[in-house]
Amino acid sequence: MNVAGRKKKKTPRDAGRREPEGGSFPALAPDEGEPGLVVAHHGVAVLVRFESGEARQVWLQPEQRAVVGDRVRVARNRLAVEPARGVLRRRDPRGRERTIATNLDVLGIVVAPEPREPPGYIDRGFVIARSAGIEPILVMNKTDLDDGDELAARLIEIYAPSASVLCVCADRGEGLDLIFEALAGGRLGALVGPSGVGKSSLLNALVPDLDLRVSELNRGSGKGRHTTTTATLHALERGGFLVDTAGFKDFIAVDVVALEAAQAFPGFEEAIVEGCRFRDCVHKSEPDCGVLAGIEAGTISERRHRSYLQLLEELESSDGRS
Numbered sequence: 001m002n003v004a005g006r007k008k009k010k011t012p013r014d015a016g017r018r019e020p021e022g023g024s025f026p027a028l029a030p031d032e033g034e035p036g037l038v039v040a041h042h043g044v045a046v047l048v049r050f051e052s053g054e055a056r057q058v059w060l061q062p063e064q065r066a067v068v069g070d071r072v073r074v075a076r077n078r079l080a081v082e083p084a085r086g087v088l089r090r091r092d093p094r095g096r097e098r099t100i101a102t103n104l105d106v107l108g109i110v111v112a113p114e115p116r117e118p119p120g121y122i123d124r125g126f127v128i129a130r131s132a133g134i135e136p137i138l139v140m141n142k143t144d145l146d147d148g149d150e151l152a153a154r155l156i157e158i159y160a161p162s163a164s165v166l167c168v169c170a171d172r173g174e175g176l177d178l179i180f181e182a183l184a185g186g187r188l189g190a191l192v193g194p195s196g197v198g199k200s201s202l203l204n205a206l207v208p209d210l211d212l213r214v215s216e217l218n219r220g221s222g223k224g225r226h227t228t229t230t231a232t233l234h235a236l237e238r239g240g241f242l243v244d245t246a247g248f249k250d251f252i253a254v255d256v257v258a259l260e261a262a263q264a265f266p267g268f269e270e271a272i273v274e275g276c277r278f279r280d281c282v283h284k285s286e287p288d289c290g291v292l293a294g295i296e297a298g299t300i301s302e303r304r305h306r307s308y309l310q311l312l313e314e315l316e317s318s319d320g321r322s
């Protein structure tokens with residue numbers, strides 16, 4: 001479905017919000033129905049968990065959309081989807097918009113020494129999360145592997161000033177407390193990352209009796225096998241909820257403008273607050289730019305700035321696609 005015709009200009013207040021699709025599902029009156037949460041998505045139907053703890057499959061109407069994390073009401077086997085915030089979207093390699101999950105408080109970007117994520121993956125994750133009002137955290141799994149310490153040190157150096165960097169090991173059950181803490185107080189998080197980094201393995205380690213499918217990396221390519229094909233949401237014993245998602249290597253932003261990237265890029269936070277003269281500075285060649293001054297002073301590396309400029313270029317070139 002082409003949604004370009006309905007597209008409104010985005011304002012900062014809209015960031016990460018989404019209204020339910022159309023008004024064309026007259027199924028339920030306002031406040032009618034039993035409230036529930038979408039915990040799995042099966043194409044034409046969703047699995048809804050109710051406050052009683054019971055879960056039931058509900059068919060979607062033609063064209064109706066609901067994803068994991070959506071709050072819904074169900075009556076007469078019909079579904080009404082509540083407006084959502086914290087909406088995580090990406091563009092797939094064919095240019096189509098995909099909503100991965102909604103109502104997220106936290107995005108756990110999972111990486112590992114093997115398989116390594118594509119260049120710029122983490123930065124795009126930060127920008128996408130922050131511009132949707134979701135707190136990004138970085139989760140490095142597989143600390144037991146040989147290159148674990150080296151990668152952890154590098155990630156901490158770059159990202160720890162901007163966000164929590166959690167070094168964990170699903171295999172040995174290490175660092176799991178850090179994930180519980182990040183979701184304490186009933187927060188909803190999702191794990192995203194390339195196939196094979198161990199997202200499902202982490203969920204299995206966090207949730208007793210959960211038995212999500214995991215598979216070994218491909219021996220030849222060292223890549224994951226796209227084992228998880230649909231997102232599922234799980235309650236944690238210590239409070240909070242966590243979504244397992246299908247791995248993807250293209251973390252392409254939808255509707256993120258240059259200024260949002262300029263303000264959300266990890267590592268620029270302090271320089272912007274202290275330094276940029278113009279509020280709409282995109283740190284390219286503006287006078288009195290805190291980021292450019294940081295490069296001069298050696299507090300921001302040129303390499304990080306190059307990664308940022310590359311991301312800006314990508315955003316600009318994907319603009320016309322939707």
Ligand SMILES: Nc1nc2c(ncn2[C@@H]2O[C@H](COP(=O)(O)OP(=O)(O)OP(=O)(O)O)[C@@H](O)[C@H]2O)c(=O)[nH]1
Nearest residue numbers: 170171196198199200201214215216226227228247
């Ligand atoms: N050495 C080591 N291997 C791990 C660890 N966690 C997961 N793995 C292995 O990594 C492989 C991939 O794990 P999965 O949990 O299937 O990865 P995933 O991120 O869910 O992959 P997709 O579902 O394809 O996106 C499996 O062989 C796991 O046993 C870890 O902490 N250490």
Ligand SMILES: [Mg+2]
Nearest residue numbers: 199200227228
């Ligand atoms: Mg998986």
Ligand SMILES: [Zn+2]
Nearest residue numbers: 276281283289
């Ligand atoms: Zn600037």
